[in-house]
Amino acid sequence: MGAINHEGTGVCRLGASREITAHTIGRIRSQLIRRLADQHEVEIDCSMVREVDTVGIKGILALRNEALRRHITLRFVSRNQAFLLLLEQMATVAH
Template sequence: MTIQTHWQGRRCTLQVEQEMSIYTALTLKDPLLEPLANSRELILDLAAVSDMDTSGVQLLLLLHREAIRRQVALRISGMSTAVREALGLYGLLGWFGASETPPSGARA
């Protein structure tokens, strides 16, 4: 499992360093959702996601909805080409406050 979780107070940064596809979907769900319980701010670093398919997109959407419900600020700090393409195709690029480079301090 290559999801690294960094906590800084109530801010959690998740660094996903593997593919987000149907092959890994089952193992991704919990690590992605768990931090929501204790965080105010959730930052996803997807710069090292090698591959993303519809199941990955779906997980992000679920995360997005749950984050809103629990009033956690969700943001994507980095996207690999695969992620960018998948979200782009689904018309979701603007949904996660995504930006190419993380704002300074985001990962500190």
């Protein structure tokens, strides 16, 4: 997960790996938790994501909850609207 800090905007943009699965969510989580320590706004670009499993979705929801707990804005962006809709629906079900 590479990071790009947009100068002047205060937004840290992270690029997600090609898959968010049981095999990758631990690494993604540890990298994101390190970033959350010093950011107020984080975007995760999921445009390159091609595979997501249920453990990946659960991990994404846990990351969103961690960001909320820390009062950090966390947004997921993607060209894949179906992926974003799935995240939105899963977040609604989780509450």
